[in-house]
Amino acid sequence: MAGHPDLWRTEPDGALIAEVGTYRLVVQATEHAGGSVRFMVLCRDGGDGALVLVGSGTKANLRTAMKSAARMAERLMGEPSMRGDRPDAHISHDAIVAAHRV
Numbered sequence: 001m002a003g004h005p006d007l008w009r010t011e012p013d014g015a016l017i018a019e020v021g022t023y024r025l026v027v028q029a030t031e032h033a034g035g036s037v038r039f040m041v042l043c044r045d046g047g048d049g050a051l052v053l054v055g056s057g058t059k060a061n062l063r064t065a066m067k068s069a070a071r072m073a074e075r076l077m078g079e080p081s082m083r084g085d086r087p088d089a090h091i092s093h094d095a096i097v098a099a100h101r102v
Helices: 062-078 093-100
Strands: 016-020 023-029 037-045 050-059
Touching: 016 062, 023 062, 037 062, 050 062
Parallel strands: none
Antiparallel strands: 016 023, 023 037, 037 050
16 A cells, blocks of 8 residues: 555564554564464553563465464454454554555
8 A cells, every 4th residue: 555654674583573553463484384484463461561472373475474464463453352442443444454565
């Protein structure tokens, strides 16, 4: 989508990271999973900002893992039982679309 900054950045350890509301999406190729790529969705929990794992998986390549992480975060933000009064419940659709771009 034109006009939106790319949300994904590369960390020094080689992981790809995207911040979407209270969620951090992490994608990293693993050496021990037969060449698959691991993705994780973490959520900032409470006032101390600690990250809590809310979902993960593996995919065959980076692009698919990035899209899967973004879809998972989108579902979590869209489920009323999961979002409650959290500030990420009001994240714009544009932020999610930007996270899907790879």
